[in-house]
Amino acid sequence: MNKRLIWLACIIALTGCSLTGCGNKVQETHLRGEITGLGNDTLYLYGTDGTYERIDTILVKEGKFDHTLHVDTIVSAVLVFNRGIYIPLFLTKKEDIMIQGSADALEFLTIEGSTPNEEYTTFQQTLKAQGKLSDNAPTAKAEAFIRNHPSSLVSIYLLNTYFVQKPNPDYAKIESLIEGMSGTLQDNPFIGQLKENVGKMKEIAVGKTAPYFRLPNAKKEMITRTEQFKDKYLLIHFWASWNEPSMKEQAKLRKINRDYKKSKTFGMLGISFDLDKAAWEKAIKQDSLTWQQVCDFKGLNSEVAHQYGIVNLPSNVLIEPNGKIAAWNVSEEELKQLVKKQDAN
Structure with missing residues (x-):
């Protein structure tokens, strides 16, 4: 990373x-x-x-x-x-x-x-x-x-x-x-x-199949890559409300969301490592995180943290429509090129 x-x-x-x-x-x-x-x-x-x-x-x-x-x-x-x-x-x-x-x-x-x-x-x-x-x-x-x-x-x-x-x-x-x-x-x-x-x-290296996960959103709906984001590029953002760098990163993500929210080939998901539900929900509301957000409130001991080897925040991973890992900590420009290529196919 x-x-x-x-x-x-x-x-x-x-x-x-x-x-x-x-x-x-x-x-x-x-x-x-x-x-x-x-x-x-x-x-x-x-x-x-x-x-x-x-x-x-x-x-x-x-x-x-x-x-x-x-x-x-x-x-x-x-x-x-x-x-x-x-x-x-x-x-x-x-x-x-x-x-x-x-x-x-x-x-x-x-x-x-x-x-x-x-x-x-x-x-x-x-x-x-x-x-x-x-x-x-x-x-x-x-x-x-x-x-x-x-x-x-x-x-x-x-x-x-x-x-x-x-x-x-x-x-x-x-x-x-x-x-x-x-x-x-x-x-x-x-x-x-x-x-x-x-x-x-x-x-979890580039080219490997992304680990499966099933996590709840604020409405207690279970979210998975294979159900809600099937046949799409998926950008997963790992963050926490208690991590200041994570919160600073949200502005870039809001821009990405605005640019691609109508795309049929791209989706976004925030996976939080918060421990406190109230703090998590407050951060989502204050920072206008309108894309899908999930959290199991186990912090960095969450199973998904171990599955994806998350040891620093913020981090992100881009998953291809076929479920393979395309890139770690992808930049906005890299994302633009990948989605553009996918839309052209």
Whole structure:
């Protein structure tokens, strides 16, 4: 996928525990931040063990925030800024995590507290020090880090970011990098899950048959691709009302809907990963999302999220009339050309 992603590790805690912990001996972890120029803002912190999803809302006042968590072991998380920037975090019990930097360079924040956070900061600072890099340079540096740090949790994040979440992943390279990791990481539940997700990604690559789903709309009508969108190109938009980048994307979708709503060969469907029905319905009404919308209110634990390998929002997939996947995160211009070609046939 070609957008900055929500890290897959935000879906699976590295040790199989959620941010709230999986035992009774929970400890307070403090997440603090001082980010110049951020002003008053709202951030979101994701963390989950695969069966329970948690979304923490963090309020920023004058560039500062202080948030308390309860964890009993090291877990993975991701801090999401409304500007569409995603920062990975590693949280441990009784740890003070300090985040500092500038709102003008959110990708290069300094994160202190626990070795993985500091290793990630060093990696990012290395990229920053190199100045303008070629498209392949960050990937090469990520590979070097992974091979030189076979026991670092950051290696898992870099593997997913720079190799798994690509439009056309090199699965042989991914498998090679995993094989080079230490026994500690090899035994990590995340690696097992990563292998499983790589397998799923192969199943949802361009040219593969799109997974079947059946989801309810606001009227509790069950919507499927094969019934409501038979013999049409179908653009599925994956979103959530709590995800700011998703909401910003709606303006483009409204334009696409206006341009193609009379087309007999094209349809649109919004699949939301909201948890709250009221928030979902409010977003649909306020943003005038008049095309078909569905949601099962299971968040990113929804079966359709797993079926389509959705790890970042917003995302979209274009499905051909024959049910094959035509493209991931298709642009408006790409969509125009594909529909035009279909209409001409």
